Amino acid sequence: MQEQFLDLFRFDEDLAFDDLYPRYIKNLSPTHWTPLNIAEKASEFLAEPNARVLDIGSGVGxxxxxxxxxxPQTEFYGIEQRQDLFLHAELAKTNINLPNVGFxxxxxxxxxxxxxxxFYFFNSFYENLKPENGIDKKVKTSAELYNYYTDFLLKKLDQKPSGTKLVTYHGSKNQIPSSYQLIDNSFHWALKMWMRE
Ligand SMILES: C[S@@+](CC[C@H](N)C(=O)[O-])C[C@H]1O[C@@H](n2cnc3c(N)ncnc32)[C@H](O)[C@@H]1O
Structure with missing residues (x-):
């Protein structure tokens, strides 16, 4: 990481960070991208030396x-279905030069x-229920897809070993397997920290 980028990560300086991206991406930030202070708090719970953390639906990263x-001792990966968002994430990562981040x-x-x-999960399937509030019209959305993705994720998380950590931001309880216990919360319950029993 390079010294000149330290200013981007100042607590509550989301506007400066969002300047990394073009205007249309910046405009989506308040609704669709995790604010810096939330990401800092969430990652504090998820981080462990040499662990690999996945952001499920990583947007612009x-x-x-x-x-x-x-x-810096934890690896963070994101998977994103929209190609333009994935490319913006790659570009931002390359500019900042963070070796422990991948998309x-x-x-x-x-x-x-x-x-x-x-795992980190910012309610990524919600646009299937409210497409009018979605990012764009580039992907198919439907209630069936919401159920399909939700069931898929529930199964995958449930199959993980004891001690697996999950942070949800604006998530709903029906997206969490019953095998996960609520450990903590922050930002008036918007951010929840879970662990597999
Ligand atoms: C609310 S945004 C969160 C972005 C990022 N996690 C953040 O916090 O800044 C959710 C993202 O999940 C992506 N997404 C939704 N369903 C997906 C799927 N099935 N596979 C991959 N990405 C998905 C969307 O395209 C969107 O960019």
Whole structure:
């Protein structure tokens, strides 16, 4: 990480960070990308030396980049279905030069969950229920897809070993397997920290 980027990560300086991206991406930030202070808090719980953390639906990489900046000994990966968002994430990561951050372009259903130890989830499937509040119209959305992705993720998380950590931001309880216990919360319950029993 390079010294000249320290200013981007100042607590509550989201506007400066969002300047890394073009205007249309910046405009989406308040609704769709994790704020810096939330990402810092979430990653504090998820980070462990040599662990691999996955952001399920990584957008333009704001969570992974912030988490990677604050936790250099942990690897943060993101999977993103929209190609333009994935490319913006790659570009931002390359500019900041964070060796512990990586992005994958694809659908989370194609991913090998065994390669990841802990997980971050910012209500990524919600646009299937409220497409009018979504990022754009580039992907198919439907209530069926919401159920399909939710069931898929529930199964994958449930298959993880005891001690697996999960942080949800604006998530709902029906997206958490019953095998996960609520450990903590922050930001008036918007951020929840879970652990597999
Ligand atoms: C609310 S945004 C969060 C972005 C990022 N995690 C952050 O916190 O800044 C959710 C993202 O999940 C992506 N997404 C939704 N369903 C997905 C799927 N099935 N596979 C991959 N990405 C998905 C969306 O395209 C969107 O960019």
């Amino acid at each position: 704001k969570f992974c980049i912030t988490a990677g900046f604050y936790n 994958i372009h694809g659908n989370l259903t194609e991913l090998n969950f065994e390669e990841y130890d802990h």
